[in-house]
Amino acid sequence: MKPINVGLLGIGTVGGGTFNVLKRNEEEITRRAGRPIRITTVADKNLELARSVTGGGVKLTDDAFAVVADPEIDIVVELIGGYGVAKDLVLKAIDNGKHVVTANKALLAVHGNEIFAAAQKKGVMVAFEAAVAGGIPIIKALREGLTANRIQWLAGIINGTTNFILSEMRDKGLPFAEVxxxxxALGYAEADPTFDIEGVDAAHKATIMSAMAFGIPMQFDKAYIEGITKLESADITYAEQLGYRIKLLGISRKRDNGVELRVHPTLIPEKRLIANVEGAMNAVLVQGDAVGATLYYGKGAGAEPTASAVIADLVDVTRLHTADPEHRVPHLAFQPDQVQDIAVLPIEEVLTSYYLRMRVEDKPGVLADITRILADSDISIDAMIQKEPAEGEAQTDIIMLTHQTVEKNANAAIARIEALPVVCGKVTRLRLENLQ
Amino acid sequence: MKPINVGLLGIGTVGGGTFNVLKRNEEEITRRAGRPIRITTVADKNLELARSVTGGGVKLTDDAFAVVADPEIDIVVELIGGYGVAKDLVLKAIDNGKHVVTANKALLAVHGNEIFAAAQKKGVMVAFEAAVAGGIPIIKALREGLTANRIQWLAGIINGTTNFILSEMRDKGLPFAEVxxxxxALGYAEADPTFDIEGVDAAHKATIMSAMAFGIPMQFDKAYIEGITKLESADITYAEQLGYRIKLLGISRKRDNGVELRVHPTLIPEKRLIANVEGAMNAVLVQGDAVGATLYYGKGAGAEPTASAVIADLVDVTRLHTADPEHRVPHLAFQPDQVQDIAVLPIEEVLTSYYLRMRVEDKPGVLADITRILADSDISIDAMIQKEPAEGEAQTDIIMLTHQTVEKNANAAIARIEALPVVCGKVTRLRLENLQ
Incomplete structure (x- = not known):
């Protein structure tokens, strides 16, 4: 059968990986797809790089707009990233009736509603398995594998950089800045690591998964985002003593009054499989009403793992591109006219459990005062550590784990605790999820 | 849009679950599939049961052959099980131009080649996500999610009964028969548990995954199958002391000279995520050349988890049934004319590591004799435990872990060790995989 012609925009890490894997496994991929999938054109500002990666044999250009307008190209693979030119290129490609494969989570989380609407109108596919959790086929699982279910919640370790840092902090007992x-130095974090360590990247991915799980529009601007930069080693240690690990989770949960969408460091019981996902690995846990919990684990970044997802999308698009658009798998798992306008809840309305660490005067009645405040707020205590004060010190640490409560209720109780004269400074507060 | 009409054959555990989930989540599933999916007819020998589960509103019959011949039915769901009447019904349904969804791993592992050829000829789909690992979308991952990769190997905990038994044996230190x-008593094992504990069920599932991973025909008759009935608690304990867990794994690996396909108790490093899959849960680890290792975890059995997979298939078939057959996802991941006749290797040719436990006289030179035999056979020792003999005893246990070697080489070395006068009785031998 006639080959499918692919135009590749961007030949950086993932672009290079895609080019190489597609070439190396050409025979195997054709055996699966039923026809050859060929990168015929590569666009990159750096023609030198493009030449050295491709080794010739494909058309090279520094004009990506020429590629999305090229009538010979069937599928455009966008691997430029960011919201700027990438957005224009994707919309142009769609407008020209081309299918698009992209790994651009930022673009989809922020402009996905516009992009999918345009694709719907033109009857083309926009595939984005590589946008979330690299090579793990989590988009496919959410969109096709779990269609029987009402998804109840999902929680994912979807940023390798921060998981690597948290694993090292725990393993070696080192502070954040040092790790x-x-x-x-090891290449697990970028020179400007802000998007990773502040949780923005994870929030992009959680936004995409949330839209697909619940049939709602992308609402990245409503996501609550808290990174790991303020996490202290002491809390990792205390959490461990209580049988918990701290992970940066992207969480989305369907509630009666809306959807939770949040990224923050989270205590999870060490017995959960996902608590044992170490280093730069990713994993997503999905809870469906019929299937129960399923977990998907693998490499969330890197040239070839991400290429694996890009190429899986290319095969899917190749297989489906002759199907009538209304029988294709819908972009966001639900039929476009079936997307529901359910709002993302503000963080104050989130329902979660808490880890509280407070510095207190070592005096009688302190614990009674604190527990009284929690009881008055209907917050039950699940576990507690009270440290002996260090030699010659008059202050000590109390650590408490609470049962679930709404965040505004926790905030009010914490404010009252901080106002107690025997409590020194701020209460350190982390969220805790049992994931059951 | 016009509903898709489904005929359900068998309303036992999974049939009942499928009926209930489809009804409970009707709205959500329709929002995804784009049209209603309706069970219009149920066939079961037990009409009483069928009536009580469905509560009326659907046609009931005890004649399954009437359902597969019914022109009103678009998709037949076969949940009867076994090779007998189920095979006739599936082939008849295909012959009548109906798509088929089945959870019947035994049928596919043994008669899959014939069934898929018939489906190919008729241009209908046979979907079987529920046949392997219950609600985990592992078939979809292998067939669609990892298409970029040359799959190198896969290893799965794909039988919940045996994983429950092994978890309990380790946790409680109890012998097999008791657990x-x-x-x-708890319903985790059937009254006649032979298929589970002897590894046959796992071998059915491993056969199906192997065919999909490597693009080869089903070769269940070539699978090596060893269950857990002879596993001793002592070996679970020794394995643990060496940092390993014992799991019943279904393993398939592509080698230069063929494909390995085997089910047996296997030592795996306790640090691997899959080593920590406990109780009746399932997990499959897949190694691809681009993506690296990915793992899929969830409930491998039960009414609703299995129903989740059956219904995902129903949605897939509903979405794809208007596509031209040659652009559909091929049944076995590879295009039918691209299946390669690669043979399954006999167990003697398998490449693996070993755990060896032997009872020896506590005399000088014993260890030298044994290690000399292994060295002569080019088998390296990775770790060893030599126990002090118990008070008043003249014999003791030696436990060794070896590096990889071909099984026939290990067999020859073990025979020579057993022939040593200082070695008492048989050597206990288990296979070990590092899964890296």
């Missing part, structure tokens, strides 16, 4: 430097 | 009774 960040190590991660940068 | 089996407990599993039967």
């Amino acid at each position: 960040l430097k190590e991660a940068q | 089996l009774k407990e599993a039967q």
